[in-house]
Amino acid sequence: MNPLALVCIPIVVGLSLAIPRLRAHAARALVGTALLLSTLALAQVLLPAPELSLSGYARLDATSRLFLALINPIFLGISAYVASRVAATPALHRDLWRFVALALCFIGAANAAVLGNHLLVQWMALEVTTLVAAPLIVRPGEGRSRLASWHYLLFSSVGLALVLLGFSCLSRAMQAAGHEPTLFLDRLPAFAAVSASPWGEPGLALVILGLGTKLGLAPMYTWLPEAYAEAPPAVTALLGAVQFNAALVVLLRVIAVYRPGNAGLITAELMLMGLASMVVSAISIIATRNMKRLIAYAAINHAGVIAIGLAVGKGTTYGVLLYVISNAFIKAILFLTAGKIKAHYRTEDTREISGLIKDLPYSGVFLLVGTLALLGFPPFGSFFGELSILSALVSSGHLFVFAAFCVLITTTFIATGRTFFPMVWGMPKQVHVWQKQTFLTASPKIFFLVVLVILGLYIPPALSGLLEQVAASLEAEGS
Amino acid sequence: MSPLLIALLGALLIPLFVGTWRTSLLGLSAQGLLMAALAHRAAPLLATAHDWIALVDLGLIRGLAMPLALYVVQKARGARARNDVIPPNLFFWTLALGMGLAAFNFSEHLVSEPGEPQTLVAVAVAGILLGFLVLSGSSEPFSQMVGVLRIENSIVLLELSDQDHSAIGLELAMLAIFVATLGFFCWYLATLKEPAEPSLESAPDSSSL
Numbered sequence: 001m002n003p004l005a006l007v008c009i010p011i012v013v014g015l016s017l018a019i020p021r022l023r024a025h026a027a028r029a030l031v032g033t034a035l036l037l038s039t040l041a042l043a044q045v046l047l048p049a050p051e052l053s054l055s056g057y058a059r060l061d062a063t064s065r066l067f068l069a070l071i072n073p074i075f076l077g078i079s080a081y082v083a084s085r086v087a088a089t090p091a092l093h094r095d096l097w098r099f100v101a102l103a104l105c106f107i108g109a110a111n112a113a114v115l116g117n118h119l120l121v122q123w124m125a126l127e128v129t130t131l132v133a134a135p136l137i138v139r140p141g142e143g144r145s146r147l148a149s150w151h152y153l154l155f156s157s158v159g160l161a162l163v164l165l166g167f168s169c170l171s172r173a174m175q176a177a178g179h180e181p182t183l184f185l186d187r188l189p190a191f192a193a194v195s196a197s198p199w200g201e202p203g204l205a206l207v208i209l210g211l212g213t214k215l216g217l218a219p220m221y222t223w224l225p226e227a228y229a230e231a232p233p234a235v236t237a238l239l240g241a242v243q244f245n246a247a248l249v250v251l252l253r254v255i256a257v258y259r260p261g262n263a264g265l266i267t268a269e270l271m272l273m274g275l276a277s278m279v280v281s282a283i284s285i286i287a288t289r290n291m292k293r294l295i296a297y298a299a300i301n302h303a304g305v306i307a308i309g310l311a312v313g314k315g316t317t318y319g320v321l322l323y324v325i326s327n328a329f330i331k332a333i334l335f336l337t338a339g340k341i342k343a344h345y346r347t348e349d350t351r352e353i354s355g356l357i358k359d360l361p362y363s364g365v366f367l368l369v370g371t372l373a374l375l376g377f378p379p380f381g382s383f384f385g386e387l388s389i390l391s392a393l394v395s396s397g398h399l400f401v402f403a404a405f406c407v408l409i410t411t412t413f414i415a416t417g418r419t420f421f422p423m424v425w426g427m428p429k430q431v432h433v434w435q436k437q438t439f440l441t442a443s444p445k446i447f448f449l450v451v452l453v454i455l456g457l458y459i460p461p462a463l464s465g466l467l468e469q470v471a472a473s474l475e476a477e478g479s
Numbered sequence: 480m481s482p483l484l485i486a487l488l489g490a491l492l493i494p495l496f497v498g499t500w501r502t503s504l505l506g507l508s509a510q511g512l513l514m515a516a517l518a519h520r521a522a523p524l525l526a527t528a529h530d531w532i533a534l535v536d537l538g539l540i541r542g543l544a545m546p547l548a549l550y551v552v553q554k555a556r557g558a559r560a561r562n563d564v565i566p567p568n569l570f571f572w573t574l575a576l577g578m579g580l581a582a583f584n585f586s587e588h589l590v591s592e593p594g595e596p597q598t599l600v601a602v603a604v605a606g607i608l609l610g611f612l613v614l615s616g617s618s619e620p621f622s623q624m625v626g627v628l629r630i631e632n633s634i635v636l637l638e639l640s641d642q643d644h645s646a647i648g649l650e651l652a653m654l655a656i657f658v659a660t661l662g663f664f665c666w667y668l669a670t671l672k673e674p675a676e677p678s679l680e681s682a683p684d685s686s687s688l
Contacts, residue, residue, distance in 0.1 A: 120649055127656050134663060143671075150620055150667045157627050157660065158614065165607065165634050171643060181643040198589050 003060050006040055006068060006111040009033060014104030023097035027083045030100040034072070034079035037107065041072035045462055056184060059117040062469035063256075067114045067249050069466075070325055071242045074332050074448070075107045078241075081336055081444040082234050088441055095140070099234075102132045106238060113246040119167055119183040122250045123160065126214060129243050130156040136238070137231040148223075148230035155223035159213025162206045169203025170194060188257045201265055207254055208269050214247040215303045218276035225284070228296035229348070233339025236292070240299055240331035248306070248324065255310060256473050263313070270311035271401060277304030278408040285415040291341065291348045294419060295334045298374055301412050302327045302382075308405065309389040310474075316392040317471035322459075323385025329452040330373045330382065333445055337366040350419050355428030362442040364424050369449055371420045375413050379456035480598050483520070487513045487636070488579070491606050491629070495575050495613070498563035500553055503625045504546040510606075510632045511542030517599075517639055529644045536654050541632060545661050552668045553621065564625050565616040578608040599640045606633025620671050624664050631657070 013033045016022055022029070044065045082099065086092045106129050113125035130153065137149035171181040176197035182188065194200025209220075216224035228236045259266050281301035288294050306327070309320035340363050341356065342348050357364035373380040386409065393402040439446075459467070490513060494506030515538030522530040565571045586601035587593075606629055613626035644650070 118649075120645060120653075124649075124652055124656055127660075131656070131659055131663060146667075146671055150671060153663060153667070154623055154627065158630065161627070161630050161634060165637070168634060168638055168641065172641060175641070175643065181641075
């Protein structure tokens with residue numbers, strides 16, 4: 001099937017919910033579409049077709065295959081979580097169709113960003129994910145969530161405006177060098193050396209800064225903890241595990257095109273943003289007592305690690321990609337689990353939550369394993385990713401960055417562990433009578449957990465081959 | 480320096496020193512209409528679909544519909560007349576003027592030959608920098624929206640001097656995205672200070688999805 005179905009099907013199904021009599025089937029439409037999308041996305045990996053160029057504006061290569069196969073199953077897990085929540089709490093059914101319509105448009109646009117072969121198409125797809133995610137962040141009756149949603153839209157608009165400005169500058173750099181300007185990714189490598197024109201380097205720097213804003217990297221990261229903390233858990237998981245990766249694909253495309261001619265600029269900017277993100281996240285993790293905010297700051301920390309890994313380039317990319325994959329599952333598990341914990345304890349204050357393993361065994365295990373993966377324990381992908389980045393930092397002579405990375409990772413490790421482990425192992429502070437957790441409601445998180453653990457122990461050859469191809473494209477000549 | 484660009488620079492600077500929201504909207508409207516005049520001057524025959532899209536985008540949407548929509552929302556929510564998009568003090572005023580000068584210096588680096596293209600780039604860069612100044616100095620949603628819209632208008636101005644055009648479909652899609660963004664801005668402006676709505680969260684085992 002044409003991979004553009006991954007874009008069209010969810011958008012058509014989402015828009016069809018505008019018809020009132022179809023709204024009653026919203027939950028089934030969500031899970032059914034997500035299941036179809038996952039099957040299609042995995043088929044692109046397991047049954048590899050030759051590289052396709054879809055009308056020139058889309059392409060199916062190793063990078064798009066990898067990320068389609070990552071974000072669509074995660075979307076399926078989130079959809080199953082939402083369906084199980086609605087089944088357990090009929091009151092949520094009333095506004096479900098609105099969530100489903102927006103979420104399906106969101107995944108369609110995210111798939112478009114991944115499949116895009118034109119920078120402007122990818123930019124528009126990211127903008128659409130932002131516009132449909134903004135109202136999803138708003139929780140009825142909670143003014144703070146509306147403000148968080150506004151800040152999310154504001155920062156995203158500014159970040160994407162910077163990206164657009166960067167594209168405009170890069171276009172002028174091509175014109176100044178006497179070339180016909182283009183934003184088609186497969187034609188761009190011929191004009192990758194941007195330093196010949198005064199427009200080139202500022203343009204490239206703006207594109208990276210703007211995409212960094214979408215990824216939650218410093219300096220423009222403040223929207224992230226606020227939006228992640230205030231949004232409903234399913235929406236936070238969508239933002240952290242799906243939108244993050246869609247934006248990352250655009251950054252990977254830019255790096256693949258421009259690194260050979262501009263390695264110095266890309267390395268310096270990504271390393272600076274990565275280190276700054278790790279610093280602010282480490283300080284904030286120490287200071288916060290809010291469970292969801294803590295996970296959000298850890299997400300900023302992870303974005304910083306990924307930025308540093310991409311900055312180093314050669315030798316780290318495979319590890320960074322592994323880190324990205326495990327990071328997506330970790331965020332999905334932790335944010336969905338945080339939602340469950342908050343719904344039961346009616347608080348997000350980590351000091352008020354204790355003895356989870358006795359109180360909520362499923363959530364206790366999810367939080368425990370998710371935290372271990374978050375902290376980079378073996379055998380998870382995050383461990384191998386961090387190890388490969390540390391090794392590459394030493395071999396490439398970035399010793400100051402290596403030292404700073406070690407200090408910041410250790411600080412984050414201690415600060416996160418001292419908050420989360422007592423929540424899991426401590427004595428329950430109050431006697432609660434809980435509605436029993438069923439296997440069905442826990443199954444989406446079990447799915448994420450199983451994938452996370454399996455990927456830590458064994459990488460299937462199809463996936464490993466894909467990772468190698470993506471790494472090779474990012475480490476092409478000159479990087 | 481052409482009169483249109485002088486007027487555009489005025490439309491960028493004056494609303495910073497006159498602290499009312501109506502002046503801010505007037506400034507945005509003037510930016511859109513002046514950019515439409517610049518686009519029309521470059522292609523007076525309106526011979527291509529691109530020329531028409533540019534005219535609709537700049538004149539109709541940015542020059543008229545956008546300020547009007549924000550005006551209606553501001554009126555409906557009973558916004559106070561006074562609204563400083565930057566803090567009204569000498570420091571910020573000096574910064575604003577300094578940014579204008581810096582933009583003109585920077586444009587000499589970007590476009591080596593003096594003339595209208597260089598001035599257009601200078602005005603566009605000034606607009607982007609002043610947009611960031613507005614964003615950095617304001618915490619009110621309305622002022623933040625004005626800051627973002629100033630930046631977006633200035634990027635469009637920069638693209639006006641670019642002879643290369645995207646495919647019509649892409650231009651229409653970008654226009655649609657801008658209109659949708661504007662719709663969201665109006666929605667936030669209208670609802671950010673609303674009283675709490677009834678919640679789904681009274682259900683025992685639920686906060687939300």
